[in-house]
Amino acid sequence: MYLEHVNLVVADIDAMLHFYRAAFPHWKIRDEGRGEWYGKPRKWLHFGDDYHYLALSDHGEGNNRELAGHSVGFAHFAYVTSNLDAVITRLTSAGYAIAKPGAEEPFRKNIYFVDPAGFEVEFVEYLSDIPAERNLNQDQVRVEEY
Structure with a gap:
């Protein structure tokens, strides 16, 4: 599916x-x-x-929901890419600013843009092919260290 x-x-x-x-x-x-x-x-x-x-x-x-707010609605959707730097270059060259940087993670890098309709779009590049590492986030690392 x-x-x-x-x-x-x-x-x-x-x-x-x-x-x-x-x-x-x-x-x-x-x-x-x-x-x-x-x-x-x-x-x-x-x-x-x-x-x-x-x-x-x-x-x-009308306008899309306020992304920084707490209204019910669509928060963002994400696309996986094999070359995040190329996506960033294409979008910034086309005139779109990075909306927010991604989190510092050891096994992936990501970035967020907002499209012209106000939908937040995440682009993510995985740096590991091991699912447990790809899905790991820093909060899990900190919890597991204690």
């Missing part, structure tokens, strides 16, 4: 495509169309590869 897609309602599909094309240069528009969602017209598209995609719809209104 695997995650096939994430459906994001946004205000500006073109801005989203700019961000995600920088992050995933090998992705393409898989399908697109127009329709109605609960009585409101919308444009939609699927942007991804053969196995995973983002479903984007342009009928969004």
